[in-house]
Amino acid sequence: MEEIPVKVAVRVRPLLCKEVLHNHQVCVRVIPNTQQIxxxxxxxxxxxxxxxxSSTQDEIYNTCIKPLVLSLIEGYNATVFAYGQTGSGKTYTIGGGHVASIVEGQKGIIPRAIQExxxxxxxxxxxxxxxxxxxIEVYKEDLRDLLELETSMKDLHIREDEKGNTVIVGAKECHVEGVDEVMSLLQMGNAARHTSTTQMNEHSSRSHAIFxxxxxQIERNPGAGEGGSWYSxxxxxxxxHFVDLAGSERVTKTGNTGERFKESIQINSGLLALGNVxxxxGDPRKKSSHVPYRDAKITRLLKDSLGGSAKTVMITCVSPSSSDFDESLNSLKYANRAR
Ligand code: ADP
Ligand code: MG
Structure with missing residues (x-):
């Protein structure tokens, strides 16, 4: 049986308190005992x-992510994306938010994966x-190093080495020994996401964050030496890669003009390119011929971890509120196309 290169999950969050207060109605439901929405x-x-x-963080992790962590240890690359409009639950699900303040059960994917x-x-x-x-953050097709803000984006380049591995030349890679160290780097990077701009929410909802x-690993196997004293x-x-994608909302909704409008187009072009890849x-006719990785930074960056022997899960986050109907329908169509 052929491996499915990309698995697609959809998560519908509950109505938020403020939505309940404003009497929002629910327009998206899971059909019980099916994989249908x-x-x-x-x-x-x-x-x-x-x-x-009512799905829990634990459920999402165990069903979608744990198998990828196990195959990572076996030597395979893995990617998880969170896709969806701003406010649909991407950061909550990926677990890249305010890491320290979150209670155990609410922890998202990243802390659970790191622990495992x-x-x-x-x-x-x-x-x-x-x-x-x-x-790394991708904003308007520019790369930014969230662990080393002094690095100019001109000094960050995506390259492919002779083995086909994607490397970001100039990006800081921090050696880590334990879970706490990783979590504090994540925290540090998150803080950095918000410093360069006055409108932090605007900025972070328009950029892709890739942790x-x-x-x-160097595996030691007892070799042919006497008494197994040699090793091979x-x-x-x-x-x-844990990827918190830019908000998928359309330009028209926010009535963007000028610079902001250009921004949205560029970001949507990244999401578009990702959708195309x-x-x-998933299309057996195209797979062997042309996968358009080169169309955007985000797809170039993830090339060696999308397709091939890599395992990928896309989690599409959806708001249940009828006021978000159009965006939710768009997100479901996008996710459906990825199948
Ligand atoms: P996004 O990153 O897509 O903009 P967030 O992850 O910030 O969205 O989520 C928006 C709000 O909804 C946050 O207050 C978050 O805590 C809440 N939220 C999202 N998903 C859930 C969920 N599954 N259960 C409870 N609250 C959620
Ligand atoms: Mg977010």
Whole structure:
């Protein structure tokens, strides 16, 4: 059986308090005991996984992400995207938000994955591990290093090495020894996301944030030496990208003009390119010929972790409120195209 390169999940968040207060009605529901979502009266979509308003962070992690973490340890690259309009629950789901203040059960994907990676490492004494993290933002097709703000975006370049691995030349990679260290780097990067602009929400909802953990393991296998005293070594390198995508909302809704309008177009072009890549990967006729990775920074950056032997999950986050009907329908169509 052929592996599905990209699995698509949809998560419908609950109505927020303020939406309940304003009497918003629910227009998106999960059909019980199916992997189907119904929006409005009769539009039905089917996905690999669907999660309704009472789904827990633990459930999302265990169903969608845990298998990717295990294959990361085995040496495969992995990517998880959160897609959706601003306010639909992307950051909540990915778990890249205010990490320190969050209670255990509410923790999102990143802290859970990090914990599991280090757990696996501690249980594997026959390998030596070297773990690194980086945190990059793509804003208006420019890269920014969230772990080293002094780095000018002109000094960051996406390259492909001779083995086909994507590298960001100039990006800071921090060597880490444990969960707490990773979490404080994540925190630091998040703070950096908000410093360069006065309108922080505007900025962060229009940029893609890519948090990457790279695992290099040297596996020691007893060799042919007397009494197993010689070892043969195998070097395994893999990485996991956690991507909090820019808000998918359309330009018209916010009535953007001028510079802001240009911004939205550029960001939507990144999401468009990503949609095209994912769709090509799922299409057996296109797969072998042309996957348009080069069309945007975000797809170039993720090239070695999207398709091929890499495992990818896209989580589309959706607001249930009828006031968001149009955006939710657009998000479901986008997700459907990725299948
Ligand atoms: P986005 O990153 O897509 O803009 P957020 O993750 O910031 O959206 O979520 C918007 C608001 O909704 C936040 O206050 C968040 O805590 C809340 N929220 C999102 N998803 C859920 C959920 N599944 N359960 C409870 N609250 C949620
Ligand atoms: Mg967000």
């Amino acid at each position: 119904i929006i409005g009266r009769d539009r039905v979509f089917t996905f690999d996984f669907v999660f309704g308003k 990676i280090f757990q696996n490492i501690s249980e594997n004494p026959s390998s030596d591990f070297n773990i690194k993290v980086s945190y 990457t953990i790279s695992v290099c 070594y195998r070097r395994i390198v893999s990485k996991f 994912i769709s090509a990967l």
